Amino acid sequence: MTIQQFDQEMIAELRAQAEASPRRRAHKNIHSDYQQPVQRLFVSMLPDSYVRPHRHSQPTKWEFFLVIEGMLELLFFDEQGELTERIALSPTSDCFGVEIPPNTWHATVCHAPVTFVEVKQGPYEVSDDKDFAQWAPAENTAGVAEFLARMKQLRPAQSAQCKAG
Secondary structure (H helix, E strand, C coil), X not given: CCCCCCCHHHHHHXXXXXXXXXXXXXXXXXXXXXXXXXXXXXXXXXCCCCCCCEECCCCXXXXXXXXXXXXXXXXXXXXXXXXXXXEEECXXXXXXXXXXXXXXXXXXXXXXXXXXXXXXXXXXXHHHCCEECCCCXXXXXXXXXXXXXXXXXXXXXXXXXXXCC
């Protein structure tokens, strides 16, 4: 195993990849393959990136976020899509990281570019990695921009559910 170093140049390259991506985010895996027991990655995300609310329903699938640049907001929801908690993470604030337990509905939003480290239990299996919220639009579908704008303004006890019509 080789020692890996991570620097500002890597962050700048990741940001450029996010800017060029239709999803408006990019990641750099630190783990060597998806079968490793711990998955580690850097993520660069832009304000217009939509992360559909989801949960990891397998009992061992926790997630850990550590912000290294910018600010990331984690939104937590109940089964019906009502916001239960909103946590802002920033390396310059009191809270710069969080661990999310399995089976917790959540999403991420940012108001400016952000770079963070994500660590999660492996191995990664695309077929059962996430359960997506049925009350939120799928990526690249009608209503995503409106839904993302609503999530950015949502406060606890407000519903994120898509409005019909």
